[in-house]
Amino acid sequence: MGTARRLRLVGGMRALETVLVWDPARCFAYRVEEAGVPGVRAMMEEWRLAPSPYGGTTLHWTIALDVRQPVRPLWRAANPLLAGVLRRAARRLDLRIASAAVHG
Structure with missing residues (x-):
């Protein structure tokens, strides 16, 4: 916990994240x-x-999310996009879990 990671997502978004909980x-x-x-x-x-x-x-x-007022409506409109991102990420997570189970 407390580990930081830098990442770049599709579309060029960059982020710095701090892990709060990690229980695989x-x-x-x-x-x-x-x-x-x-x-x-x-x-x-x-x-x-x-x-x-x-x-x-x-x-x-x-x-x-805590977003500034001018962009709040854009985030609400992005909910379907976020749902698709979540589905793809969940599928990747499912594959990782299955692979870990097979490889011990």
């Missing part, structure tokens, strides 16, 4: 220290995994 089987949470996104003052994400009563795993994703 249950939870990953981080806060964004610096974001190359106009109007974002603060951001935090949590990915929580839990056994599903139907088999497999349930993913609970929480994102908290």
